[in-house]
Amino acid sequence: MTGRRARRSSGDEALIRSLYNEHGRAVLAYATRLTGDVAIAEDVLQETLIRAWRHPDVLTNGRGSVRGWLLTVTRNIVTDRARARSSRPAEVAESPGLAATGDHAQGVVDMITVLEALEQLSVEHREVLVQIYLQGRTVAEAAEELSVPPGTVKSRSHYALQALRRILGERGERTASRTGVMG
Known part of the structure; x- marks a missing residue:
């Protein structure tokens, strides 16, 4: 220096x-x-x-x-x-109780799988499931909408769910055998 x-x-x-x-x-x-x-x-x-x-x-x-x-x-x-x-957004402290949300890709894949499985059901079975599960209607409301008795809505929904489970089970077995993953 x-x-x-x-x-x-x-x-x-x-x-x-x-x-x-x-x-x-x-x-x-x-x-x-x-x-x-x-x-x-x-x-x-x-x-x-x-x-x-x-x-x-x-x-x-x-x-x-x-x-x-x-x-x-x-x-x-x-x-x-x-x-x-004041010129930038307020900083928010990270909350320890909230976990980071994961990728929603699996949810999208699941939705596509269910929609494809619904397409394989008969029209009557698909209509009942759409009314009850997707539209959120009660058995009585679905019966009125479909112009069938409530007992028919109940039996169709029962058999539709069985068929849907079978289709999704078969699809899962095919996917597992293709990827080499056995459950």
């Missing part, structure tokens, strides 16, 4: 130390009042002193009060931080 740079460095360090000793408490108190948080206020004080270190000429030119300049810089830093926080 050259002699001149070393003298400047020690002079800057002395300037910052004297600023901190003379004005640090006042700046910290002001920043704490503006932010309502001592930890944030300490960060603001540090940033204020860094700006003073970068612009020592402002402090030594004899115009205005040094404390006034430091307090103005402190207010500007707090204002800048508030504006920065």
Whole structure:
């Protein structure tokens, strides 16, 4: 380090130390009042002193009060931080109770499989399952919609579910034998 740079460095360090000793408490108190948080206020004080270190000429030119300049810089830093926080979405803490949701691809595959299996059922069986399970209707409502007695809806849904289970079971066995996975 050259002699001149070393003298400047020690002079800057002395300037910052004297600023901190003379004005640090006042700046910290002001920043704490503006932010309502001592930890944030300490960060603001540090940033204020860094700006003073970068612009020592402002402090030594004899115009205005040094404390006034430091307090103005402190207010500007707090204002800048508030504006920065309001310009981006609020951060949300991660909730430990919520697990990350997985890929929904398996759900899509399952839905396609069930829809293909439904296509293999007779029209009467498919209509009953659609009314009861997909439309959410009661047996009486499905009977009225399909113009059949409620007992017919019950028996058709029973046999339709048996057929659907058989079709899906066969499909699963074919898939397992193709992939080499046996359950």
